[in-house]
Amino acid sequence: METNLFDQMANIRRQTLEVMEGVTEELADRIPDGFRNNIRWHLGHVYTATEFLALSGLKLPMILPEGFIERFASGTSPLDDKAKSVPLPTLSQLGSLLKEQTERIREALPSSRLNESIPAITTSTGLDLLTPEQALRYNLYHEGLHFAIIPVYKKLLSR
Template sequence: MSNYLFTQLRFVRGNTLKLVEGLSDEQSEIIPEGFNNNIKWNLGHIYNILERNAFYFAKEEWVMPEMFPSLFNPGTKPENGQKMPVRLSEIRNLLEGQIDRIEATFSGRLKEKTAEDYTTSQGLYMSTVEEFLSCNLYHEGMHLDRIKVLKKLSSTAANQGMKE
């Protein structure tokens, strides 16, 4: 039987993926004025952080493309006007399979202590698998909202560019 936390993770991830359906690489790389990142960066960051929180701290095998930390770790940002060296489809594929891998690895293990504990930049202390995964609901939801804003602003900017 699946734990409700996995249902919540799937729900949030489904909403994230639905929001970016049909976006092109070019659309995902638009950085609106006043922002320091784009939709593609937010998606890669979502993947990067959950992969780290789910697998790294529990010392389980993780799937982290070599360039992802330098592109998507906290504090990184894409260079405006430069194409990112990862395709949107690659990030989507990783996001689509991530929750299944997490559930396959941690089903029945949510209360386990992780090999390493961690305190977020906001002061939240985490030391169990469940705590790390639960934190992602907030994290991905926050970035989902940012993606909504970026998508709206990017569409507006693209439409204005077509009128000029």
């Protein structure tokens, strides 16, 4: 079961990295009319949420560069004053972080700990995640949502 879960994570992450292709720094920062976030935010949010969902419940060390919580946590936006006061990662930096994250999490989270009880992580839809495995499975859905938004933004911003 562990291999399948981490293989699924790697497959979805590969797709996220592929959808970044062709995105320029300028395009990454444009916000489509009627929205609050941009492509860079979605990529940073995927990284930040994955760190939190995968590692926080077991109190394993997270790698969150300076400003990632202020810029990319749920409910934030590049339009927020607080987000403007912290460093902005380049697309290259985000790509590198996203690329190494899945394997690092696989190594940090042994299969023997996937079903340990953790303090409930409650999602924005009210779902309580009670084990690292539940959190990782939810993360597959979560990353898929944000992955799907990026091509839509690319299309909207190319008009």
